[in-house]
Amino acid sequence: KEGERLAKKVFEALNLYGLSRIDLFLDKKTNKFFFNEANTLPGFTVISQYPQLWEHAGYSGSQLIAKLLDLAIDRRVKLNRLKRSV
Structure with a gap:
């Protein structure tokens, strides 16, 4: 921990x-x-640490990709809001 x-x-x-x-x-x-x-x-292959660590935390490969896409979309939305507010 x-x-x-x-x-x-x-x-x-x-x-x-x-x-x-x-x-x-x-x-x-x-x-x-x-x-x-x-x-x-x-790295993001089946032998790379990154996906293995997420698998250990309970995320499948497809769940991890979906999570990363959600994070990217959320970040883009926030950046677009900042551009409009300036």
Whole structure:
């Protein structure tokens, strides 16, 4: 859970969205996580970590694609609203 919290914190701090992956290191002596890198274009094949992580969280491949499409559409709608309000 600590790693998940840190990954979410980094994701938000970097203002990332959609298809991104946060990589962490785990210090086995202290059991603490450290931020390694943000991958804004992770692999998306059946052997890639990104879809495997989502599968572990309970999302099928088609559910993941549908979620990513929903996020992209929501982002576009928000950006269009900002353009009109300026």
